[in-house]
Amino acid sequence: MSASPRWKQRPPGSTWGDFGPDDQLGRLNLVTREKVLQGIAEVREGRTFCLSLPLDYPGGTVLNSRRSPPQLRPTLRNGRPNMNYPLRCDDPRLTDIVSDDQVVLTLQYSTQWDSLAHVGQMFDADGDGVPEDVYYNGFRAGTDVVGPVDYRDGDEGRPTGEAPGARRLGVENMAAACVQGRAVMIDLEAHFGATGKVVGYDDLMRVLERDKVVVEPGDFVCLRTGFAQRLLEMRGNPDPERLHGSAAALDGRDERLLDWVTQSGAVALIADNYAVEALPARPCTDARCASLPLHAHCLFRLGVYLGEMWYLTELADWLRANGRNRFLLTAPPLRLPGAVGSPVTPVATV
Numbered sequence: 001m002s003a004s005p006r007w008k009q010r011p012p013g014s015t016w017g018d019f020g021p022d023d024q025l026g027r028l029n030l031v032t033r034e035k036v037l038q039g040i041a042e043v044r045e046g047r048t049f050c051l052s053l054p055l056d057y058p059g060g061t062v063l064n065s066r067r068s069p070p071q072l073r074p075t076l077r078n079g080r081p082n083m084n085y086p087l088r089c090d091d092p093r094l095t096d097i098v099s100d101d102q103v104v105l106t107l108q109y110s111t112q113w114d115s116l117a118h119v120g121q122m123f124d125a126d127g128d129g130v131p132e133d134v135y136y137n138g139f140r141a142g143t144d145v146v147g148p149v150d151y152r153d154g155d156e157g158r159p160t161g162e163a164p165g166a167r168r169l170g171v172e173n174m175a176a177a178c179v180q181g182r183a184v185m186i187d188l189e190a191h192f193g194a195t196g197k198v199v200g201y202d203d204l205m206r207v208l209e210r211d212k213v214v215v216e217p218g219d220f221v222c223l224r225t226g227f228a229q230r231l232l233e234m235r236g237n238p239d240p241e242r243l244h245g246s247a248a249a250l251d252g253r254d255e256r257l258l259d260w261v262t263q264s265g266a267v268a269l270i271a272d273n274y275a276v277e278a279l280p281a282r283p284c285t286d287a288r289c290a291s292l293p294l295h296a297h298c299l300f301r302l303g304v305y306l307g308e309m310w311y312l313t314e315l316a317d318w319l320r321a322n323g324r325n326r327f328l329l330t331a332p333p334l335r336l337p338g339a340v341g342s343p344v345t346p347v348a349t350v
Contacts, residue, residue, distance in 0.1 A: 007125035007138035013262060014301035016137045023137055024173045026116055026303015027267045030218035031181045038218075039182035039328040043349050049315040051331070051346035052111040053228055058309070059236030063243075063274065064109075071104040107171075108341040113333045114306040117145050117169035117340040119295040122288075135169055136303050144168035145340070165338025174305070174342075175335035181267070183220035183329035183348070185312070185319050186213055194226060194246040198278045201256035213325050217265025220329050224316040225249065228272035228309055244279070252277035252294030253284070261294075262302060269298060270307030307331070307344070315348045324350070 001010075001017040010016035019029045056069050074083040078090070083101065087094035108114070120135035133141035133152060142150050145166045149157035188199060191207050199207075207213070215221055227247035231238060249271070251257055261269065269276050277294035290296035298304035319325055328349040333342030 004138055006140065007134070008127040009125065010138070011121075011123055011301050013259075015303055016301075019303070021137075023303075024116070024139075024169050025177055026136060026305070027218075027265070028174065028177045028179070028303075028305070030265060030267055031177070031179075032218065035181045035218040039180065042182060042324075042326045043328050045350050047318075047350050049318070049348040049350070051310045051312060051315060051348055052344065053232065053309060053311050055105075055110045055343055057110050057236065058231050058238045059234070060238065063238055063240055067106045067109045069109060070106070072101055073103075075100045075102050105343065107334075107336075107339055107343060108308075109343070111309050111311065111344055111346070112307065113171065113174060113331075113342050113344050114295070114299060114308065115166070115169060115171040115174060115333075115340050115342070116299050116303055116305070117166035117171075118306075119292060119299045120145070121290060121296055121300050123300075136300055137169075139168045166340050167338070169340075170337055171333045171339045171342045172335050172337045175332045177332075179332045180328070180330045181218065181220060183222055183270075183327055184213060184215050185222045185224065185316055185325045185327070187211065187224050187316050187320060187325075188248040189224050189226040189316070190320060192248045194230075195248070196245045197248040198251045198282075199248050199257075200251040200254040201260055204250075204257060204260070211325060215264045215266055219264075219266055220268050220270060220331075221264070221266045222307075222310070222312055222316075222329075223248075223250070223269065223271040223273075223276070224312040225271060225273045226313075227274065228311045229313040231309070232311075244274070247273045249273050249278035250276055250294055251282065252292065252297070253282040258294070258297045261297065261304060266304060268305035268307055269294075270310055272310050272312040273308070275308055276306050307346075310344075310346060315350075318350065322350075 002021040004021040074081040083099045085098045087096045116136040122131040124131045125134050125138050147164045150160050151157045225247040331346035
């Protein structure tokens with residue numbers, strides 16, 4: 001553990017400082033050249049799978065009122081829509097027609113990565129008995145992750161006058177690291193079907209044993225639940241009750257499950273469901289706790305990334321039919337400086 005100027009104590013069981021005092025990559029540090037080669041060694045057929053939903057799915061805002069579908073529109077040329085624009089309008093000698101567009105995009109609307117700046121916690125990093133709002137490796141809300149309003153001065157917030165964004169831990173760090181390596185599929189749907197099973201440690205261990213799945217440090221872990229497949233079948237009109245009630249999700253309150261994530265050395269947990277973990281989480285029995293306990297454990301303590309609403313159906317079916325569970329994953333996010341999440345078009349190669 002390296003000493004850090006930002007904190008005097010770290011959360012119990014965390015990896016803060018393990019990769020250096022200023023580390024912004026978390027467990028992506030475990031994706032070494034050897035791990036990339038392990039992923040490449042899983043490529044035997046030269047077959048690829050797109051693991052992204054169309055980015056206008058799930059459809060509407062019923063799953064999350066704060067996240068809207070993408071709005072695609074032409075750019076403007078001479079004040080007119082730049083779609084099928086004839087350049088002869090500018091010069092009668094020109095024969096070209098041009099189309100150019102732009103998008104207003106909610107970065108975590110569809111298939112996505114959560115960066116380490118997505119979820120932080122109140123934690124006494126200074127060791128003075130007063131908790132601060134901090135993120136992975138002690139990076140600070142208001143300093144390293146900045147918004148237009150500073151809530152540290154009270155719940156109403158104080159306007160900051162600053163451009164919002166993650167000065168540290170932004171998703172561009174993931175993009176620069178390339179996000180390519182060996183991934184492992186855990187097929188929860190094959191074992192639990194459309195039951196809405198909340199999967200705890202014992203459940204997960206039985207699945208791993210039955211399917212002979214081994215997770216090693218530096219692996220990306222994918223969990224197929226069937227959520228994304230049912231989402232596609234709803235054709236842009238999602239039914240939240242049916243979706244959440246029919247797809248498995250991890251039990252974020254299961255301490256043994258969280259310890260398994262720690263001990264596994266997994267770089268990321270990736271699911272085809274809405275949040276990887278069950279929402280809402282089981283009731284908290286402590287005086288204070290996280291509403292998203294798996295997010296807190298992974299993003300805040302360990303530097304483990306979360307991938308949500310990935311499309312895993314075709315890949316999982318192929319792997320099961322061929323007696324395999326490992327593959328090469330290539331999944332960089334947008335290299336968008338300051339973003340806390342990003343859409344992603346992942347590719348699996350087998």
